[in-house]
Amino acid sequence: MADLWQNAMDHAVAAARRAGQVRVFIGEESVAAGEPCILTDDPTWIVDPIDGTTNFVHAGCRAVTWYSAVRSLLPQMEFGVVFSCLEDKMFTARRGSGAFCNGEPLQVSGQKDIQRSIIATEFGSNRDPEVVDKMFSSLRNVLCIPVHGIMRGAGTAAINMCLVASGCVEAYYEIGMHVWDLAASSLIVSEAGGVLMDVEGKDARASADGGDARRGAKSVRCACVFRRSGRSDVPTDRRSQQQNHR
Numbered sequence: 001m002a003d004l005w006q007n008a009m010d011h012a013v014a015a016a017r018r019a020g021q022v023r024v025f026i027g028e029e030s031v032a033a034g035e036p037c038i039l040t041d042d043p044t045w046i047v048d049p050i051d052g053t054t055n056f057v058h059a060g061c062r063a064v065t066w067y068s069a070v071r072s073l074l075p076q077m078e079f080g081v082v083f084s085c086l087e088d089k090m091f092t093a094r095r096g097s098g099a100f101c102n103g104e105p106l107q108v109s110g111q112k113d114i115q116r117s118i119i120a121t122e123f124g125s126n127r128d129p130e131v132v133d134k135m136f137s138s139l140r141n142v143l144c145i146p147v148h149g150i151m152r153g154a155g156t157a158a159i160n161m162c163l164v165a166s167g168c169v170e171a172y173y174e175i176g177m178h179v180w181d182l183a184a185s186s187l188i189v190s191e192a193g194g195v196l197m198d199v200e201g202k203d204a205r206a207s208a209d210g211g212d213a214r215r216g217a218k219s220v221r222c223a224c225v226f227r228r229s230g231r232s233d234v235p236t237d238r239r240s241q242q243q244n245h246r
């Protein structure tokens, strides 16, 4: 697994270097190995070479390699790329230019009724009983709304967020993601007309890296909920997007 991860990381780093003068930034394992996790004003890449590690290790059933580049802060992210290798789907977004899956434009769901909405979620990796209690009590609240459905996510935060961008689910909720889990997909979601929020409804992108990462924290955690922002200038063809995604 370590070799596979390293190969994927090397590939991502080589691609980042070919793309220009950037400072390669975060990869989950490199940060765990003690490398710094500090955003500067330099153009920076945030890389999670394999997202969905648990699935990958257990069954190889879903894993993604994804990269994103930011300029200083996530709200100023320039582009994001998520590749779902099993589905052969490349999700891309460039700031101000929309979000795409294999070249087809994406738009978040237009569903406004929470009771007709599907919320995806993940349980993350933190097994601290206090955190688990919080997770289940917040899930209880969501279920009691009641939403139309809640599903365990795909096993990768990056793909779950792409499901939101594709309009396949109305929201994705998780407490405990790291900045490398969400950087690329957050731009894909926002370019598809969605938003990224913390549990208090504030812009989560700012807190995701403007706080902890800038201070050099080794992990950057936040909770995210996406919903439609009302943006109307994103080109869309819902039917082709749904077919494209499934």
Ligand SMILES: O=P([O-])([O-])O[C@@H]1[C@H](O)[C@H](O)[C@@H](O)[C@H](O)[C@H]1O
Binding pocket: 028, 048, 050, 051, 052, 053, 054, 122, 123, 124, 125, 154, 155, 156, 157, 158, 174, 176, 177, 178, 181
């Ligand atoms: O460890 P990893 O597979 O790269 O990333 C994890 C996955 O995206 C998982 O779906 C999410 O629930 C975790 O919060 C992430 O940390």
Ligand SMILES: [Mg+2]
Binding pocket: 028, 048, 050, 051, 052, 180, 181
């Ligand atoms: Mg990850």
